[in-house]
Amino acid sequence: MTVGDPGNWNARFRSVDDRLLERIVAVWPRCVSLLKGQPEEDAITINLIALLLQDEIVRRIVYWIEYQFEPFGYTAAGVAFSKGKIDMAVLLSQDRGTYLAYECKRLNVHYNGSRQSLATVYVTEGLMRFVTGQYAEHLEIGGMLGYVMDGDCISAVSSVQAAIQANPNTRLRGSPRAFGAIGRIERFSSRHLKQTTATEIEIRHALLPFT
Helix, strand or coil, X not given: CCCCCHHHHHHHHHHHHHHHHHHHHHXXXXXXXXXXXXXXXXXXXXXXXXXXXXXXXXXXXXXXXXXXXXXXXXXXXXCEEECCCEEEEEECCCCCCCEEEEEEEEECEEECCEEXXXXXXXXXXXXXXXXXXXXXXXXXXXXXXXXXXXXXXXXXXXXXXXXXXXXXXXXXXXXXXXXXXXXXXXXXXXXXXXXXXXXXXXXXXXXXXXX
16 A cells, blocks of 8 residues: 555656656667567566666666566455566565556457457456456556557557447546557556445556567
8 A cells, every 4th residue: 555645656656657668668679679470478578677677767767677566465364465466567665565567468469360459358357457456456557568469559549448448347437548659659548446445546558569
C-alpha cells in the first residue's frame, strides 16, 4: 500500500511511465535486432528489461526493474502469499508494495499466413489482472505493453479498444482516451472500476511495433 498523498504518487507514476517509454524507444531497435522471427513475449520482455537496466538514464529514473515480480497478498491473519507474477514491475524505492506494473502481450501475430490480433487475450489475460485486484490492488495506475508483431500499431489499437469495450468484465469507466505518441509507440489510457476495492484504476496502454 502506498504511503503519503496518493495524488503525489499518481503524478510520479505518470512521469515515470512517460520517461521510461522514452528510454524504451531508445533501446527498442537493439531489442528487436537481438531476436529473430516472432519470439514469445517472455523473450521480448527479458531482453527489453536487460537493455533498460544497462541504460544510464533509466538507472537515474527508477530504483529497479524486475522481471516476473511477485507482489504479496495477505490473509486476514497477516500471512503473506504470492499474488502471481507481473511481467515487468518498476520499483521506485525499496518499498515493494509501491510499484508500476506492466503486463506484456503480443498483438497481430501471424500464424500460417493469417493474422491473429490476440486483442481478446490482451484483455482477459493482461488487463483483467488489474481489474480483479490481482495486481496493483491498492494502486491507481497500471500499464500494458503491447508488442505489435507486424508493426501495424493503428489496427492493434483499434482491436484492443474494441475488445475492452466489448467485455463487460473490464468495468470500463467512459471511453478509452488517446494521448501523445512517444516515437513509434502508440498510446491510450482507459479507466476501470476494480472488483475488490471499488476504486478506479487508470491503465496506460503502450503499443510498440516489433519491426
